[in-house]
Amino acid sequence: MKKKQDILDHLKPELTNTPNNDYFEALASKIALEHPISIKKNRLFPKIIGMSLAAAAVLIIAIVLFKDFSQPTTKPKLDKELFADINDEEISAYFDAHIDEFSLEDISYEISDEDLGYKNSTIQLDLYFSDISQEEIIAYIKQEHLDLDEFEDELLIF
């Protein structure tokens, strides 16, 4: 019995006439010439250069920022010898006359808690919350779901 043939068996593929190897070699050379290797190298170098520049930029920014933030927050102590011939009354008078020129930070640095009569910061806190217990404060913070980080600046005032 003759086997029933598939549709594909009724089609005869024609082999394609492909060019010889010289054609493909020449084509490869032409492409290599027209798209020089330096371009391909540059594909790597821009990455390296780019990354280096980015790293350098980050470093510079970091240095600048670090420098800004690392400015000594501690002011040099007043040189007693420098002010040896100026008495306390004169200094005090100068401060009174130029008080607006000094920042809170300057003043707070130069004046200690002891100078202000506070033995420690708890005493100062007690000035404000003397009639509220610590438990009540904590309970309030929990009840209101307050995030203390958000009040960092305010809390530092105390």
Add this chain to the structure above:
Amino acid sequence: MKSEEELWIKQVISGGPDAEHAFKAISVRYGPKLYSQIFRIIQNEAITKDVLQNVFIKVWSNLSSFKQESNLYTWMYRIARNESLTILASETRRSHVSIETSVVQIISGHKELDALTADEIYDYLKEAIETLPEKQAIVFELKYFENQKYSDISKLTGTSEGSLKASYHIAKQKITAFLKTKLNH
């Protein structure tokens, strides 16, 4: 073959003095197969050469991004297939493609096939191949059109012969079903 390919890829990517030599080797090994593959889609020698050049430029320029998850030939086959279909679509829109050679001949004796021209049935066949998954399309093209041995296709694609035979069998079934549907309408 794989290690040789890997060496060529490295040489091309490194861009050293061996890059062109390695690219030539790649071109000579896979160029004829890609040319045949492209020609079967385009059916025009001049445009086939243009498409092949585009394919080679893409291979040369993008080899560094080739992940090597598939074999080099499979990657190049994909580029050639996409490039061919893109160019064919644009050239057809401009009516520039003149079919120079039929890719298949009809062997008389099949009632439905005898009512069609070779080019008409080949258009259906091309359409059917485009519906196949890549692996099945590759094995079908290499086996059916080029009569390649499974052992050679296996080296080319990095797929076992058993898997290739199964893929070819499934591809033939799908294509036959597709052609039957077309011929009955």
